Amino acid sequence: MVRLIDLPEYERDHLLEKNMPPLGPLPWHNNAKPLSAKRIALITTAGLHFRGDNAFDFADPTFRPISIDDDANDLIMSHSSANFDRSGFVEDVNLVFPIKRFQELLADKTIGSLADVHYSFMGAGLMPKVYEKSAMQVAGLLKQDQVDAVFLTPV
Template sequence: MAHRRLAVSPLLTQVAPGPDDRASWRRVWLTSSATPDESGGWTDTLGAREDWWNVAAYLDPGERFPRGVEVTPAMETIPWTPLTKPLSECRVALVTTGGVHLKQQKPFDIDNDGYDWSYREVPSDASAADLMVTHNHYDHAHVDGDFNFMLPTDRFRELAQAGVIGELGPRCYSFYGYIKDLEALAETSAKDVARHLKEDRVDAVFMTPA
């Protein structure tokens, strides 16, 4: 899988670059029409710069530098399957990255921060008393009080009763959303969940990100 580095944050324009410093190239990237491969072997083009500014505007200043230079997988295409029936006839499933799981299940590994790409199957009819959250990268106080914030099974059952969706599938799937190794996620857990969704004859998936 190819990789790319996104363009950089305003912090880098304040760096006094040396002749052999990567910061020198990063600063050039902000002002030059040169392509990354001509200087330092970078694998993306200036076209990503505008996209990065849109992202950086939402980040705290201290996060803009590390987020700007981290390596992410470059996807050639985005697989897309159009619906072949009205939503009112679809069986849907819920997928969350909020770290929700059954209390009896093994918690997500927050000590190995960023490298737990496993998932948990959660029955769609699980009660709130059986659920908990293991996640240290968002404030889940509201979720602890009402799991429908992150795993809205009650709301989707209401949608089914109202005829908005056909029905809710038997299983939901939960991830610990702070995952750094996206290739491992794509090659293991994501494929497993996709297979289970097919087994459950799910037509559409709704994701709640954290």
């Protein structure tokens, strides 16, 4: 469990070192569309990509696209951190990248639609500011895809 109180002191100290101030003025956006009309995209920082894609480097602010037409079961992971569990992802891609769950939400009309393309970053080794250029690029791509909301998953 990631309750700091349950962790050894070295682990607690390490995670607390990752506390950062906000990147700037706090962003806020409202969208009056009901969830059943919203177009959703998934973004993960789990370092996922397909075998033919370039693996993530030690410290790498770039991103990889995951098309809705691709089979998410073919996703693999190249992440620089040795400090999170991989065995759950081995069992089920949806534990980290819940595309099948969102396809089910689409089928039962809980959400309006799913983006054509979803995205994966590798969240390790760099300060948040370094991701700005890639984040802006993905924001533009999401806008082009008419996405209303993004669901974010870390590891």
